[in-house]
Amino acid sequence: METIPDWAIIAGNVGFPVLVAFYLLTRFEKRIENLTRAIENLQSRMKQ
Template identity: 55%
Template structure:
């Protein structure tokens, strides 16, 4: 158990940061997908 705690401390933080960044990227990708879906409609109106 004593060896496990430093391992979690060293590995846990990078994993947490990676998950946070993936979440932020996912929201931006969702926005881009929505914009691409609306693109044909916007082109028709012009």
């Protein structure tokens, strides 16, 4: 019986955290864009 290669174990250990990080970054990116727009709107209203 052949054991799992080291590179497969490393890919399995690293792949999941990378996937979770990518998912969270894409979700936070949308929220950050919305916050940026809200701040820009507030700035323009304060100048008026």
